[in-house]
Amino acid sequence: MPTPADVAAFLGTAITGGPIERRRPLRDVVDDSRTLGPGDVYMAFPGTHRHGLDFEDDARRAGVALVVSDRAAAHLPTVVVDDPRAVAGPLAAWFHGHPSREMRVHGVTGTNGKSSTAAMVHAGLLGADGRPGLLSGVEITGPGITTTPVRTTPEAAVVHRTLAHFARTGCDSVALEVSSHAAVHRRVDGVAFASMTLTNLSPEHLDFHGTMEAYFRAKASLFAQDRTERAVVSVDDDHGRRLARAVRVPVVTHSVTDPGADVYASEVRAPDADADHRGHRFTVHTAGGEAEIRLQVLGPHQVADAVAAVAVLTADDLPVDAAAEGISALRTISGRCEPVSVGQPFTALVDYMHNVAGQLATLPFLRSRTPGRLVVVIGATGDRDPAKRRPIGATAAAWADLVVVTDESPGTEDPAAIRAEVRAGAEAAGHVQVLEVPDRDSALRTAVSGLRRGDTVVVAGRGSDRRQVFGDKVIHFDDHARLVIAVEDECSAPAIGTIQIGCARRT
Ligand SMILES: CC(=O)N[C@H]1[C@@H](OP(=O)(O)OP(=O)(O)OC[C@H]2O[C@@H](n3ccc(=O)[nH]c3=O)[C@H](O)[C@@H]2O)O[C@H](CO)[C@@H](O)[C@@H]1O[C@H](C)C(=O)N[C@@H](C)C(=O)N[C@H](CCC(=O)O)C(=O)O
Ligand SMILES: Nc1ncnc2c1ncn2[C@@H]1O[C@H](COP(=O)(O)OP(=O)(O)OP(=O)(O)O)[C@@H](O)[C@H]1O
Numbered sequence: 001m002p003t004p005a006d007v008a009a010f011l012g013t014a015i016t017g018g019p020i021e022r023r024r025p026l027r028d029v030v031d032d033s034r035t036l037g038p039g040d041v042y043m044a045f046p047g048t049h050r051h052g053l054d055f056e057d058d059a060r061r062a063g064v065a066l067v068v069s070d071r072a073a074a075h076l077p078t079v080v081v082d083d084p085r086a087v088a089g090p091l092a093a094w095f096h097g098h099p100s101r102e103m104r105v106h107g108v109t110g111t112n113g114k115s116s117t118a119a120m121v122h123a124g125l126l127g128a129d130g131r132p133g134l135l136s137g138v139e140i141t142g143p144g145i146t147t148t149p150v151r152t153t154p155e156a157a158v159v160h161r162t163l164a165h166f167a168r169t170g171c172d173s174v175a176l177e178v179s180s181h182a183a184v185h186r187r188v189d190g191v192a193f194a195s196m197t198l199t200n201l202s203p204e205h206l207d208f209h210g211t212m213e214a215y216f217r218a219k220a221s222l223f224a225q226d227r228t229e230r231a232v233v234s235v236d237d238d239h240g241r242r243l244a245r246a247v248r249v250p251v252v253t254h255s256v257t258d259p260g261a262d263v264y265a266s267e268v269r270a271p272d273a274d275a276d277h278r279g280h281r282f283t284v285h286t287a288g289g290e291a292e293i294r295l296q297v298l299g300p301h302q303v304a305d306a307v308a309a310v311a312v313l314t315a316d317d318l319p320v321d322a323a324a325e326g327i328s329a330l331r332t333i334s335g336r337c338e339p340v341s342v343g344q345p346f347t348a349l350v351d352y353m354h355n356v357a358g359q360l361a362t363l364p365f366l367r368s369r370t371p372g373r374l375v376v377v378i379g380a381t382g383d384r385d386p387a388k389r390r391p392i393g394a395t396a397a398a399w400a401d402l403v404v405v406t407d408e409s410p411g412t413e414d415p416a417a418i419r420a421e422v423r424a425g426a427e428a429a430g431h432v433q434v435l436e437v438p439d440r441d442s443a444l445r446t447a448v449s450g451l452r453r454g455d456t457v458v459v460a461g462r463g464s465d466r467r468q469v470f471g472d473k474v475i476h477f478d479d480h481a482r483l484v485i486a487v488e489d490e491c492s493a494p495a496i497g498t499i500q501i502g503c504a505r506r507t
Contacts, residue, residue, distance in 0.1 A: 001025035002095055004066040004077065007041055010094055011068070011079050011087060020077040024065050029092045031157045038063030041095070043088045043157060046070055052084075085156075089189025092160035099160065099167035100174075100192040103133075106312050107188065107228065109178045109219055110199030112358045113305045114152070116297070117199055119333045120309035121175035127326015128318045133166035135159070136177040138334050138464050143169035150467070153182035156189060163191070180205055180218040193228035195252075195312050199305065201239035202357035207385055216242070223247045232311045234304065235261050254311040256304050262287060263311035268303055270365070284324060286314040291324035298337035298349070301361035335463025337362065340483045344491050345453040346372070350479045352463025354381065356391045359460070363399035372454035375447045376400040379408030379440075379461050380422050382415070382469070389418060393425025396460075397432040405436045406443035408461045409468035440468075440477055444486040451490070459483055 005022040008015045015022070027039035033055030036042055042064045044052025056073050067078040068087065081087050093100065108118045118136040125132035133142030137152035145165060153159070159176075166174055178188050178196070201216060209215040216239055223231045223243065231247045234240040236255050244251050255261035256268065268282040279295030280303050293310075295302050306327050313323040332338055340348040347370070353359045367374055376396045380389040396403045403426045407415045419436055426434045437443035447457050459479050462468070466478045 001027070004041075007066060007068070007091070007095075008079050010091060011081060013079055013081065015066070015077050015079055016072045017075070017077045021065065026065055026095070028161065029088070029095050029157045031088060031155045033058040033062075036062035036064055039065045041065065041091075042067045042076075043084055043091075044069035044073070045084050045088075085186050086189070089156035089160070089186055089191070091190075092157045093190030096160045096164035098190075098192070099163040100190075102167045103163070103171055104173040104194040104316055105163070105176055105191060106174065106316070107176050107178045107191070107193045107196040107222060108199065108308075108312075109180070109183070109196065109222055110234075111202045111204045111355065112361065113199035113301060113308070114177045114179070115352075116302060116305040116333050116336050117197060117308045117312075118175040118177045120306050120327050120330060121197075121312050123330040124309050124313045124318065124323035124326040125173050125175070127324070127329060128313065128322035130318075131170055131172050133162075133171040133174040135162055135174060137179075138336075142166045142171055142174075145169075148464075148466075152177055152179040153187050155185070156187050159187055160190060178222060180215060181208060183218045183222050184208075188222070188227075191227070193222075194316060195230040195232050196222050196228040197232040197308055197312055198223075198234060198237075198240050198243055199308055200234055200237040200357065202355065203388070204355050204357075205385060206387065219243070220246065223249065225249055230315055232308065232315060234308060236304065252311050252315045254307045256307055259285070263307055263314065265303055265307050268300075270300065270368075271298075284310045284320065286310060286320045288314055289320050291321045293324045294328045296328070296331050297333055298339070299351075299362055300365050301358075302337070335465070335480065338464075338480060340480065340487055342484055342488050342491070344451075344487050346448075346451040346455040346457065348448065348483055348487050349456070349458045350463065350483055351458055351460050352465075353460045354392075354463075355385075355388055356395050359392065359395040359399075362458070363395065366456050366458060367399045370454065370456040372452060372456070373401040374399060375402045375404065375451070375455070375457040377404045377406060377443050377447045377457070377459040377461075378422060378426075379406045380418050381409045381461070382411035382413035382418055384411075386421070389421035390425030390428070393422040393427075394429045397426040397429035397434065400432060402433045402435065402447070404443045404447045405434065406440050407438050407468075407470075408440070409465075409470075411469045412471060415470070440479075441482055441486070444479075444482055445489070448483075448486050448490045457483075 030040045031043040067073045067076045072078045115136045115138045122134040140147045231251045233244045235253045253261040254263040265282045271278040338350045405423045
């Protein structure tokens, strides 16, 4: 294992302070005081709220061997560098023996569709008899490991530790979801990508990036020559076309509609309205041939995500039919147009749409499949993107018959103020019933109340994320599990003047 002296040599600078055991074998590189152990290198970052060195006492108690920070610790030996976040990735990569170089690592970025595309890349790799790992905001999974992440992309120390686990356990490839926050915070520095994919770009996280231009540049930085062998870019998107022109690595373009793209779809067929929970079918064309994809996951946007995945895989020399077979075998992506099926006569879904682009990808499709009432449960997450709250309300109202506005992890903000914004957007759109039900469980029950065959309810905004923050409290709320209960209860509620058998009274 590397020692403090090795770390100092790697970073090209001396160790200050002490006492120091220069030849002590180090255990790991860690950036959070709450997960430190004996013999760790502690990356103490300056943050917006705290400085990692605020937790030096915890680090000492944990038995940390060395600190890397932008200033010397009071007691612990420290390697002082200008920007600790900038060295965290390369240091963690080196510490773990550059695991990304031993596998084909496929990065996926974009505003919407990152998790879905990463899941499809993973599924396609499985279809081609690969041994892949998946590191996404929905799940981290590989041989001997399946966890639910807190972040879309973890900090660099966790990224490289996870890649090291994948490499050690025999993975040959990885699908890795990369957020724009990760790009700015350098969480994937030191990862050698075989490919980086852009799904699309639309207004999001502007509270963090400031402008669309800065957001674009954060994404574009992931496509640099020293990061990835190849760029895989959607040309159905203005920003994608711009990126395709700008990058200096080989580009593979993909499109749902444009036969001029390297990989594209044709004969895209929506599922029959009565074909329960089946996805689109289409032919995907690549330079190496074509194949039929029969999606099981719902929604037209999944076609774009699947085409992107095929582009990633076939550009890396996987056969198109194996990739198509793997993607077609993917049954569900947690919280992404995920159905609740407990025998009820109406359609009930949980979806992670949380911006206008996601709504426009999903709601018109649900409307087209819903001869009856379309009920949309929405809210907006606090401490981020206040400008999107009214548009989210307005877009839901444009497609729904009933909009139920509820709380959705308000964070440090006033939940009522967030709801008021979303509600104002929905009401301004007119012609639609809008109800405000602060408690999310009650909102779900309100939404399913009285639904019949031909109706659809979609609970939007949280997807598979089961953590919600209310001030200083973190609560667990699983949209899918609670929707199952709400639908079951609705179906078994006594109906006045009818004889009921399960959900039969609603049919
Ligand atoms: C804007 C942003 O991304 N901020 C992240 C950043 O916060 P920060 O720099 O302000 O750090 P800080 O909270 O002041 O803490 C400073 C340092 O002290 C450390 N610390 C802090 C507390 C403690 O008890 N012990 C400890 O060691 C922290 O690990 C950190 O290194 O570094 C922290 C430590 O890693 C992250 O927790 C924090 O994520 C915040 C909470 C967050 O919400 N991030 C979101 C916006 C995010 O990253 N989202 C993207 C996905 C977006 C999407 O596409 O939807 C993601 O990749 O997840
Ligand atoms: N290709 C796409 N185009 C537009 N919208 C999409 C696309 N794929 C998915 N969506 C919408 O975005 C939502 C989130 O999908 P997904 O989790 O795959 O995206 P993400 O980029 O990982 O999101 P996040 O960055 O917030 O984690 C979906 O529930 C759907 O409503």
